[in-house]
Amino acid sequence: MVSFARSAAVLCLGLFVAAPFARPQSPAATFAPLLPPAFSGWTAAASPQTGSDPAAADAANASVLKEYGLKDFATAEYGHGSTKLKIKAMHFADATGAYGAFTFYRKAEMHPDDVGKGGAVDSHEAIFWTGTTLIDATGDHIGAEERAALQSLAFTLPQNAGPEGVPPSLPQYLPQELLDKATVHYAIGPDAYAKAGGVLPAEVIDFSRDAEAVTARYQTRDGNGILTVLEYPTPQIAGDRLKAIDVILKGTLPPSLQGGNAAALGVKRSGTLVVITSGGFSAAESEELRNAVKSQATLTWNHPEGYGNPVGREVKKTARLLLGITYLTGILGGGALLLGLFLGGGRALIRVLRGKPPSTMNDDDFISLKLR
Structure with a gap:
């Protein structure tokens, strides 16, 4: 009974000491609607219409939205005085889908705009992406006032600091010199690749092997051409696809590759x-x-403080918790040892000073039944 009470006391003490190192429990996650009722002086005429079916979001490109990982969408019409804006927000599983959809819907005649993580505008439409969300706004006129309002809308959208908020790295491999940035298209599925003007047959790329594709136009001294960059999970898969593509380039060309300069073809x-x-x-x-x-291999290094990265902060909290447990174990073990030496050794010393054996097992006064 004494042993049980002592163990319970030690356990309670351990919980009390370890409490400062314990990971705090975050409140239940809350999800804001894709589109707010109002922003920067613009007010919705009615509650936004929402849904999750890609066909309802864009019937003509439902398969493309499915490839990019559409989760849900919302549409609403906003007014600011006599000016109207119709806005569609599409929420994807990650930034890869949002960025890919942006390159798919962006028109070549649009000029770049700095709204969100990347945007493009013309006189009647503005499109941009940020976090895992794509915004497409149309109106009678898209001017400086409308672009400023859309920038304020971008600030209200979640940024997703975790892995799902990291955009794809493949477009960064495109050489920047002579690049027509408005023609960059990123695809992770055959329908998006084909509808965005991909020049290779989708089956030879084989998107079932987790392929990613980025295409872009370059205007050189001798002519306008297309650069296609494909990325695969392993060099072995890439080597296999290289052979398949080389066969096509040296054989009967598909219609999308005909009519160009034969000298431009290469892989x-x-x-x-x-x-x-x-x-x-x-x-x-x-x-x-x-x-x-x-x-080139890319190594991502996170500062110990995380630089605002929740993943870095969680790792640090876990390390602190484990370190606290280690300290607690050492303190309790050392305390138990000192307590044992103090109580046991002190009692033995007192018995020796009284002229008795250190242990009661050798004491003449020890009562024994001596049962045989």
């Missing part, structure tokens, strides 16, 4: 990347463009 592999050139490039320009795309 190379760099690590997990497969690079293809086509169009009006010269042979030298084509080779130079392919060689400018190089696969």
Whole structure:
């Protein structure tokens, strides 16, 4: 009974000491609606219409939205005086889907705008993405006032600081010199790739192997051409696709590759990347463009404080908790040892000073029944 009470006391003491190191419980997550009732002086005429069916969001491109991972959407009409804006918000599973959808819906005649993480505008439409959300706004006129209002709307959208908020890295491999940024298209499925003007047959890319594709136009001295960069999970898969694409380029060309300069056609592999050139490039320009795309290993280093990154903060909290448990175990173990030496040794010392044996087992006064 004494042993049980002593163990319970030690357990309570341990919980009390370890409490400062325990991970705080976060409140229940709350999710804001995709579109607010009002922003920056613009007020919705009615509650936003919502849904999750890609066909309801865009019937003509439902398969594309499915490939990009559409989760839900909302549409609403906002008014500011006599000016109207119809806004559609599409929420995707991650930033990869939001960015990909942005490159799919962006029109080549739009000019870049700094709203959100990336935007494009013309006189009647503005489109931008931020976090895992894509915003498409249309109206009679998109001017400076409307763009400023959309920027304020972007600030209200969740940014998703976790892994789902990280945009794809593949577009960063595109050489920036002579690049027409308005023609960059990123795809993770065959329908999005084909509808965005991909020049290769989707089956030869084989998106079932977790392929990613980015295409862009370049205006060189000798002509306008297309650079296609594919990324695969492993160099082995990339090598297999390289051979399949090379067979097509050296054989009967699909219609999308016909009519260009034969010297522009070429393919190379760099690590997990497969690079293809086509169009009006010269042979030298084509080779130079392919060689400018190089696969390189990327190491991401997080500052110990996390720099505002929740993942870094959680790792630090866990390390502190484990360190606190280690300290607590050492303190309790050392305390138990000192307590044992003090009580047991002190009692033995007192018995010796009284002229008795240190242990009661050798005491003449010890009562024993001596049962046989």
